[in-house]
Amino acid sequence: MSDLSHPPMNVADWSTVQPHVEALLAAPLDEAAVDGWLRQWNALAETLAEAEAQIYRDVTENTADAAAEQRFEHFVREIEPQVQVAEQALKQRLLAVEGYQPGEDTALLLRRFRNEAQLFRAENVPLESELALLSNQYNKIVGGMSVAWQGEELTLPQANSRLQEPDRAAREALWRKIMQRYLAARDAIDELYLKMLPLRRQSATNADFETYRALRWQQLARFDYTPDDAFTFHDAIEHEVVPLATQLYQKLADRLGIDGLRPWDTEADPYGEPLRPFSAATELEAGGQRIFDQVDPVLAGYFRAMQDGYLDLASRAHKAPGAYCNVFPVSAKPYIFMSAVGTHNDVTTLLHEGGHAFHYMESLRQPLLWNQNAPMEFCEVASMSMELLSAPYLAAEQGGFYSEAEARRAYADQLRKIVLFLPYMAVVDRFQHWVYTEAPAELTPADLDRTWAGLWDRYLPGIDYRDLQAEKESGWQRKGHIFEAPFYYIEYGLAQLGALQVWRNALADQTQAVADYRAALALGYTRSLPELFAAAGARFAFDRQTVGELMALVAEQLALLEA
Numbered sequence: 001m002s003d004l005s006h007p008p009m010n011v012a013d014w015s016t017v018q019p020h021v022e023a024l025l026a027a028p029l030d031e032a033a034v035d036g037w038l039r040q041w042n043a044l045a046e047t048l049a050e051a052e053a054q055i056y057r058d059v060t061e062n063t064a065d066a067a068a069e070q071r072f073e074h075f076v077r078e079i080e081p082q083v084q085v086a087e088q089a090l091k092q093r094l095l096a097v098e099g100y101q102p103g104e105d106t107a108l109l110l111r112r113f114r115n116e117a118q119l120f121r122a123e124n125v126p127l128e129s130e131l132a133l134l135s136n137q138y139n140k141i142v143g144g145m146s147v148a149w150q151g152e153e154l155t156l157p158q159a160n161s162r163l164q165e166p167d168r169a170a171r172e173a174l175w176r177k178i179m180q181r182y183l184a185a186r187d188a189i190d191e192l193y194l195k196m197l198p199l200r201r202q203s204a205t206n207a208d209f210e211t212y213r214a215l216r217w218q219q220l221a222r223f224d225y226t227p228d229d230a231f232t233f234h235d236a237i238e239h240e241v242v243p244l245a246t247q248l249y250q251k252l253a254d255r256l257g258i259d260g261l262r263p264w265d266t267e268a269d270p271y272g273e274p275l276r277p278f279s280a281a282t283e284l285e286a287g288g289q290r291i292f293d294q295v296d297p298v299l300a301g302y303f304r305a306m307q308d309g310y311l312d313l314a315s316r317a318h319k320a321p322g323a324y325c326n327v328f329p330v331s332a333k334p335y336i337f338m339s340a341v342g343t344h345n346d347v348t349t350l351l352h353e354g355g356h357a358f359h360y361m362e363s364l365r366q367p368l369l370w371n372q373n374a375p376m377e378f379c380e381v382a383s384m385s386m387e388l389l390s391a392p393y394l395a396a397e398q399g400g401f402y403s404e405a406e407a408r409r410a411y412a413d414q415l416r417k418i419v420l421f422l423p424y425m426a427v428v429d430r431f432q433h434w435v436y437t438e439a440p441a442e443l444t445p446a447d448l449d450r451t452w453a454g455l456w457d458r459y460l461p462g463i464d465y466r467d468l469q470a471e472k473e474s475g476w477q478r479k480g481h482i483f484e485a486p487f488y489y490i491e492y493g494l495a496q497l498g499a500l501q502v503w504r505n506a507l508a509d510q511t512q513a514v515a516d517y518r519a520a521l522a523l524g525y526t527r528s529l530p531e532l533f534a535a536a537g538a539r540f541a542f543d544r545q546t547v548g549e550l551m552a553l554v555a556e557q558l559a560l561l562e563a
Helices: 014-026 030-063 066-095 107-119 122-143 156-164 168-184 184-205 211-218 229-258 281-295 298-308 344-363 376-389 404-437 447-459 467-475 479-486 490-508 512-524 530-535 544-562
Strands: 146-149 151-153 311-314 322-326 333-338
Touching: 014 229, 030 066, 030 122, 030 322, 030 333, 066 122, 107 211, 107 298, 107 467, 122 184, 122 479, 146 156, 146 229, 156 168, 156 311, 168 184, 168 467, 184 211, 184 404, 184 479, 211 311, 211 404, 229 404, 229 447, 229 490, 229 544, 281 298, 281 311, 281 344, 298 311, 298 333, 298 344, 311 404, 322 344, 333 344, 344 404, 344 512, 376 490, 376 512, 376 530, 404 447, 404 490, 404 544, 447 467, 490 512, 490 544, 512 530
Parallel strands: 311 333
Antiparallel strands: 146 151, 322 333
16 A cells, blocks of 8 residues: 655645555455555545645635635645545445454444445535535635724624623614624625525435435434434423523623613623733633643643644634634644634633644544544534633633633623523524425525524524614524534534533532543544543433523522622
8 A cells, every 4th residue: 555655645736646545445455454454544534634724724814815715726626526536435445345343443433434425426526616615705705894993994803892892882883883794795695605505405416315404414424313303402492591591681681771682782791891801812822721721731731732833813804704623633733713802702712612622632542533523513512611611710810811700700601601502503503404494495585584583583582683674684694604514503502511511510520520521532433422422421412301400500500600
């Protein structure tokens, strides 16, 4: 089999990659040779993944970089389709080996490979390339948005951070400016999404699925729960979370001294001035390091190693929206991308993405790339649990950013945001169920807007949107997952239930909870979703009773923090 340096490989030139694929396909392969053959394929997969991670990093760090966009488009159009075809051939080669009995650590990998091989259709490869390019167009539209405010040109993350300010009239004026900026792009975003829908529907037809949801469920390897289970979760949220969320919104309105909560009030700080934990991204980085030092010295070491070029934390113009953690498997380094502007939300984001980074580093105990990290539902347990495991160390005396009183505020804010997020998650997820299984074939922007608005009224009744119909009904356009990662959102909700259970354990024994957390991360993708939850000290469940018990605990702890 081939050595990746002979002949030398340039990932941007498939003709230099193909010989390595052909060597793997031509190599003798029987039961005894599988493990060595997999290691060779793994080395090739790591090289390709590292190159893709760098290309995506470049295009998101500067959406105005024409050269980076050209590299991205070349990879998506010319290289990624070849990678998919090659991977399909290699999977089929492996699955055809007679007598091979996978061990415990590779049984799930073989199941995933078999599932992916069954889903592969050559005619879907160009569709997926086109969808990736359209997703990048969404990033360009939103990443290029800014608003003029009080003599400054603010990026959207910077503008949104100002919505915590105590001056209600100023908040409303800024919120309306942000909405005007989005609404100015409304037709363009509608057009973009309506280009995506037929491509996704066609990919489902090509793969012999009745709906895109059915295809996507298999693509996401959701072996442990069904679409009906998603509706069970929505039901639990509606009955066990929405009432508590509505109470929290009313409590915020009362503290602000207003009759009802308007959309420009939802981020307002009920204590007056918002928390200002840092002024420069370097301070955020240093504070994050101190907090991780308190959580666990090994995890802290992982973060320290990332400070050599694997953190991009500051907000700036032409930076793609959102935050993410990616991995560079050849370098064996995770990378965190975000747009910090000096708020507590930025602290939470860094802790969250830090959890993803730690997950990757712990899972490096698994030698195969495909067995690192985990199902996405558990990847988000890793990140969300880290937010809560870090909460005891938010005070400066514990290594964090705040006075004791401010730390209690920040901790309470974290718990409130969990409650308030879950109904929104249900809206995003249920909206997509409708789009891909119930919506008419000739879907219009008006249909999308009407459905989103109806779900919003059902799950978020505590926010008053009177006279703001356009802003409410176009809210789906402001959720990038709907464009870039369809159906990838319920993971956050399911994971939040897991993280709350890890936190519940930590309230009794922080040291043991962290140890269980790390042990679960180290399993990587070698165990099922229920088994990974169990290893972390949690149960994979999302019924009314489970959700209700966790909401009761959150309400109890909020009362203590706010006393």
